[in-house]
Amino acid sequence: MIERLWPTPGHRTIGSFSDLTLYADALACASDSNGITAALLKSALAPRLRASRHVERQALSTVRSVLEELEAFGWLSRQDGLPELRYALTAEGKAALHTARQADRGFLRLLASHMHAVYTIPGWFVDRLWAINPQSGEVIIPAPEREWNASATSRAEGKWGPELRQETAAALRRVQQANPTAFPVSVDDWVDAVSQAWLHVLTRKRRKPTAGDDALPWSRSGLSLAMRMAALRLLFGAIPYGSAAADIAIDQPLSVKTFKPWCPRLQSLELVAYTDWHPFVVGRLLFPTAVFRSRGEAFFEELSEIRHPDGRRLFLHQPSWTALRERFWVNLAEVYQRVTQVTGLRYVSLFDVRDEVCRRLRISPSLFDRCLGFALEEPHPATGWQLSLETDVPEDQRAGGRLERRPVSVGGIRYTIIAMARLTPA
Amino acid sequence: MPRNPLLHRPYAVPEAAVNRYERFGWDRNPFPDRLGVVPGGEDPRSNGSIYVESVRSREQRRFEELLIPTLDRPARSMAFLREMAGRVRGIGKTAFLNRQRQRVMTDLGRTLSGRQDYLFAAHLFPPGGTNSRKFWQFARLVIGVLNEQEVMAELLWLLRAFSGCIPDPILDQANDLPTTLGNDDWLRQQGVAVDRDLVPTVSRKLVEAGVGEELAEALAKHGHAADRFRLEFLRTISDYRWRQIAGPWLTDDFVAAFRSAGFHRGLVFVDDFEKIVLGQNTAERRTFADDIRYSFVEGPTLAARTKFYSLLWVIHPLVEEILIRHWNAAGLDRFCALTGDMAPACRIEFHPLSAADAELLVAEYIGAARRTHVNDDALWPFSPAAIAATFQIARQLPGHLLSWLNLAVEKAADDGWPDLSEERLVEFARTHPPRLLEERAEAQPLPAPEADLRAGEG
Secondary structure: OOOOOEOOOOOOOOOOOOOOHHHHHHHHHHHHOOOEOHHHHHHHOOOEEEOOEEEOOOOHHHHHHHHHHHHHOOOEEEEOOOOOOEEEEOHHHHHHHHHHHHOHHHHHHHHHHHHHHHHOHHHHHHHHHHHHOOOOOOEEEEOOOOOOOOOHHHHHHOOOOHHHHHHHHHHHHHHHHHOOOOOOOOHHHHHHHHHHHHHHHHOOOOOOOOOOOOOHHHOHHHHHHHHHHHHHHHHOOOOOOOOOOOOEOOOOOOOHHHHHHHHHHHHHOOOEEEEOOOOOOOEEEEEEOEEEEOOOOOOEEEEEEEEOOOOOEEEEEOOOHHHHHHHHHHHHHHHHHHHHHHHOOOOEEHHHHHHHHHHHHOOOHHHHHHHHHHHHHOOHHHHOEEEEEEOOOOHHHOOHHHHHOOOEEEOOEEEOEEEEEEOOOO | OOOOHHHOOOOOOOOOOOOOOHHHOEOOOOOOOOOOOOOOOOOOOOOOOOOOHHHHHHHHHHHHHHHOOEOOEOOOOEEEEEEOOOOOOOOOHHHHHHHHHHHHHHOOOHHHHOOOOEEEEEEEOOOOOOOOOOHHHHHHHHHHHHHHOOHHHHHHHHHHHOOOOOOHHHHHHOOOHHHOOOOHHHHHHOOOOHHHHHHHHHHHHHHHHOOOHHHHHHHHHHOOOHHHHHHHOHHHOOHHHHHHHHHHHHHHHHHHHHHHOOEEEEEEEEOOHHHHHHOOOHHHHHHHHHHHHHHHHHOOOHHHHHOOEEEEEEEOHHHHHHHHHHHHHOOHHHOOOOOOOOHHHHEEEEOOOOHHHHHHHHHHHHHHHEOOOOOOOOOOOOOHHHHHHHHHHOOOOHHHHHHHHHHHHHHHHHHOOOOOOHHHHHHHHHHOOOOOOOOOOOOOOOOOOOOOOOOOOO
16 A cells, blocks of 8 residues: 655745744734835834743844745745845735734634645644554653753763663653653664764764863753654654654654744644643653544534645644533642642642643643633632632742743733642532 | 749659550650651650661771771771762661760770870761851851860860869869869869969960960850850851851861860761752862862861861762762862772761661660560561561661651551551551652653544544
8 A cells, every 4th residue: 555645845944933923923014014024024023922931032033034934825925126135915915914813713723724835744743643652642752850960970981871871761761651652662772863863962063162061962951952863863754663664755854953943833833732841751742632534523623724645634622611621620620639749739830730631631732721711710619629820930930941831821811830729518 | 832823833744644555565666756866866766875886887897997096097087978878868877977976975085096195076967058058167067066066075174174273182073074174163162263263274275285365265264065155155256257267266276275185186077968069059169179178188277287187978979979070179089089999998888787787776776665574575566577578668778667667656556556567567658658758759650631532533
């Protein structure tokens, strides 16, 4: 049987941004002024919040890639004969802007279709997750323990050694304990792939070669990077691990550089969800919130423009609040209790709870936000639970990678911690 | 006695009418209710006084080889006590060091060293956080401990005795030094002119030995009683002043004072060294290591010139990793190597106990609580198999074993267990496992997702 391949992407590189509202802003800017340049757009983009960080201004290269991508979608066109690269809004672009002004989600669906048409990654990635783990689509990319750092002895040796090998194997073991099907790679293949990737990290070109000892390869982030490179090579290459034939006609559909912006983008498009800080998993947990199916069901929203090479259509898992309500409350309470047990605290990270609830219910973080909004509006006696959310940022979330976590935003308020208490019947 | 009920003065703690542990022939729960040892504490179960020397005989021998100078063998000026079980609590380091301190202080080290001059030992517990990051803070801690553990008081009693101000017949009556030579009122009753004669003489002798005047006077006046020296002198010194004088006092003035009274060496056990190291940033670690070398090994201090102090650092593998760069950069590896071929020569290795040792330890604790003769078996009501099983559950850590047995005995008394059999203890350990610190929870399998997106696809 000849498997049909995914179409070869028209473009490979993408801008290193993940804030999809930039597209709508760029379109609005182009419609307001007569044509748009990168410099013009840069000055028009207001300072904005991304994750919990305040982004003062967008870099010129980011702004340029926004315009290039919009051109690839057919929403902007280049104006010739001008000294400066200038774009004008096309008729399709006008329609897209109209959609963006009407409804956020409508615009995201439009964006998903266009991104898939240009890059193929959105549909291919969802399908790949299901190919790696046919049971649930859940994939965990292993990472070293959160406080891991190579010892002075390993550093002094300066090469791949037993300590790195042990941690690499231990990371895989942890992931397979959490979910035996989430990273179906043998230990030998895994250690081998990570050791090769680690050599790349060791011999990489450094931006400032004179800046003293290179600590990266022996740090958690260095080994973590090597693990991510290895995982991308093993699981997200043209040929899926353990399979004989390629499903796409290009060598390496995703590199470390493009994987980084694709994850948050696909999450915003509600196709997959991911987290690096799952409370019970060390590593990057990815799971699809969309699926290719031959027929639709209730709870699904069809995205008919994205089709599998075998003809199946893409459906986003979008159950209504009425359908989800009961299970949402049960899972929210269960996960809250489990996180509380582990941390010993009453107020725990809402992000931790969110990540696990989304994983259990297979819903996107944006849908979680909406559900939480509904849950907050419900009168207490009806639910049996008292729910309190606060906006204080706990100390352990004020720095490092945790700042990058997707916020939980309900009614424009960014909540960070949660406490729940069971109401005793009167 | 006033009849006002608000002013009732309790004069005796009444004994409980019923002894909960009668069945086992004990007058109390034999085991400590806490994990660590509290040297100087009131509870005999947790102050280190119940101790089985034979279970740590190997470590004790090594301790003597490394740190006790004898006539034919010098001692090291620095050594490590390294636990070989990983980063754990409850292996018995503090109890061991507490015991060694007591052995030294019983007769100021004369039996141990076989010499006529004196030795002292102090056991330091850094508080961690930001209060022991700098060398001056470390020096202040050592000075504080020398006072609290009555090393300074011993010094002053000796100085008073040798001052020539107290006649020999009175000295012969001084059997208990703290209440005699350490008590100004007693001396006055014996006709000694404490303020007019004794204090100025001791002070003058200290100054002549090379101690600064301020310190000499304070020591002569208050040093004989730890509480007074702390309240009247140490507490009055500001941080600003400590920063300037803590180092010089420890490495010059106090060394001069101790030497003038016949001490030839002072042992300082730095327990929980990680509390100092983990609180420091990189620059502070480097400076600290440099200061150690300057002060104790080869700087122009009296302590370095006379090799007066011997420091025993209690470490575990993690601290070793953090410290090694700075330790080696300061050149301390040549005097006391942390890693490499030379390391075993300057460390005491602290291993977990064997099951047989654990039995001895449990029997010792039971023996100390036994009040009626019930059974000849020293372990009764436990069986050797029960102790061996629970010892495994407590990861062969004696501290965890003992504090967990305390819980089990309480449970047995509450619920009226007929015996303390192996099955019962193992079952209790399953529901109430010992809380081993630093133990990472094993990864739990994630529950399967509730929603199946492929449902109905066939």
